[in-house]
Amino acid sequence: MFPALNGRIGRLFALLFLLPVLLAVAAPTTAQANPRYASIVIDYATGEVLHASNADARRYPASLTKMMTLYMLFEALERGDVTADQRLHISAHAAGKPPSKLGLRAGDTIAVRETILPLVVRSANDVAAVVGEALGGSESGFAQKMTQRARELGLTSTTFKNASGLPDSGQVTTARDMAKLAVRLMRDFPQHYHYFSDQSFTYRGQTHTGHNRLLRSYNGADGLKTGYIRASGFNVATSAVRDGRRVIAVVMGGRTAQSRDAHMADLLDRGFSRANQLALAKTRPTPPVPSPRPGQVTISDALARAESDEPRDVGGMLVSSAQAASTAGAVQEEGWGVQVGAFKVADQAQFLASTAASRLAQEFAEARVAVTEVLVSNQTLYRARLTGLLETQARTACQSLNQHGMDCMVVRPTGS
Known part of the structure; x- marks a missing residue:
């Protein structure tokens, strides 16, 4: 009898402890x-x-x-x-x-x-x-x-x-x-x-x-x-x-x-x-654009493949904070993801992806930062994503980032 009572009391205290956290998450x-x-x-x-x-x-x-x-x-x-x-x-x-x-x-x-x-x-x-x-x-x-x-x-x-x-x-x-x-x-x-x-x-x-x-x-x-x-x-x-x-x-x-x-x-x-993130991204110097890595898939390759294979969603890419364009990446990414931008400078992509990850650390500790190169009209861009999520997690994560003032889009697993 008493062990069961202690268990109920313990669960009650745990709930009371978590209540402020749950309310904070529910606020947006x-x-x-x-x-x-x-x-x-x-x-x-x-x-x-x-x-x-x-x-x-x-x-x-x-x-x-x-x-x-x-x-x-x-x-x-x-x-x-x-x-x-x-x-x-x-x-x-x-x-x-x-x-x-x-x-x-x-x-x-x-x-x-x-x-x-x-x-x-x-x-x-x-x-x-x-x-x-x-x-x-x-x-x-x-x-x-x-x-x-x-x-x-x-x-x-x-x-x-x-x-x-x-x-x-x-x-x-x-x-x-x-x-x-x-x-x-x-x-x-x-x-x-x-x-x-x-x-x-x-x-x-x-x-x-x-x-x-x-x-x-x-x-x-x-x-x-x-x-x-x-x-x-x-x-x-x-x-x-x-x-x-x-x-x-x-x-x-x-x-x-x-x-x-x-x-x-x-x-x-x-x-x-x-505002500070945007200002920092604008002031960082632009390094020389690196050569494409071996095996990288260009847009023209992706379009050619799409004509010969069954149509498939090859993910999305933000060429700016708000404009999306269809492309294919060189790296197979497991699970659903959230894309927060694509940049000419790799460290800008890394910075924004890491910022997004820190905003979601408590809710989605399993999310991984992924910065990959993609070619768009013969221009190398660095795509910033959080990957390794379930579909529902990805959609929830993007909504949470929107509440933090960050633009994002949900992307499917590569090849799905």
């Missing part, structure tokens, strides 16, 4: 299963996409809308359409907006300079309506101008119906568009970007604190904006700097503010790692 799948989820990470300097998931799917922006409201306000200030000290009228429409709000009173006024931090820090809907009415005549008229300007900025999938982001089925955007908007805010108005780092402000003697906890919790984060409505889930656009490199990231559809922030921190970490 949970994000993918969330129908409101979308994300993107880009390198600010190069515009290179470091990670994307549902980046072009239509989503509700919620208070990320206020980034566009602020863009329009900054433009109006630069053009001289309004001045920082100009007083704006507060209408009953604006004062009646639901929270979050500053608590403005109808018939009162507020200075233009006093509207910026309430929009950034407090996400005040009443202030957004005041700005919209001042710049567009009415909030709906301002929304039309917002949409038109968004199209001019390249936000082709975004439509605004109000200045605040309050619920409206016609107010839609994408993670990619919000990332573009964040970049334009920083590049077009560097003199105003500091506002997005503020975490509190005082208005009429009352201090208001913000919702953007990432500014406090993530080392290097220095802006931009959070947002939430029930239809959108928890959204955030974040800019962060590490070792002189800046990345911009957007997460939409978080189930809670805490899970959204944790996921954003993870994406930023991966984004910096990916």
Whole structure:
């Protein structure tokens, strides 16, 4: 009786010990299963996409809308359409907006300079309506101008119906568009970007604190904006700097503010790692291209063989991170595999394959790094793969690498 009881207790403690690990492994799948989820990470300097998931799917922006409201306000200030000290009228429409709000009173006024931090820090809907009415005549008229300007900025999938982001089925955007908007805010108005780092402000003697906890919790984060409505889930656009490199990231559809922030921190970490990998690969010197090894199979040989034999899948090759071409390798590779790239330089292929292997070390310890030469149009390329996997393992591994911001493709065993 007691040995059996001890066995059950032991299994219980083992399960409790493994639970955090299982939850961590399941997190990307949970994000993918969330129908409101979308994300993107880009390198600010190069515009290179470091990670994307549902980046072009239509989503509700919620208070990320206020980034566009602020863009329009900054433009109006630069053009001289309004001045920082100009007083704006507060209408009953604006004062009646639901929270979050500053608590403005109808018939009162507020200075233009006093509207910026309430929009950034407090996400005040009443202030957004005041700005919209001042710049567009009415909030709906301002929304039309917002949409038109968004199209001019390249936000082709975004439509605004109000200045605040309050619920409206016609107010839609994408993670990619919000990332573009964040970049334009920083590049077009560097003199105003500091506002997005503020975490509190005082208005009429009352201090208001913000919702953007990432500014406090993530080392290097220095802006931009959070947002939430029930239809959108928890959204955030974040800019962060590490070792002189800046990345911009957007997460939409978080189930809670805490899970959204944790996921954003993870994406930023991966984004910096990916950006550093790409930078390293670009700066490494290119050695002389070696002569083909004896027995190497060229594309023309593979095509000729395909005409004489039964059709077969000879694997895949990435001639860049995103383009695949059919080829045949010189080395027989056992089991299914995951290909993460093909390069002119052997050590670049080795570096990326090893990086992929390290990302999967805990889940797929049996995977082997394989760097092989292939000829494509008389040019030698070095193909980077992880091999020795079952089909289900290969597909799971590629999904996991995608979550780490790495491109990949699943390849069949040679000759299968």
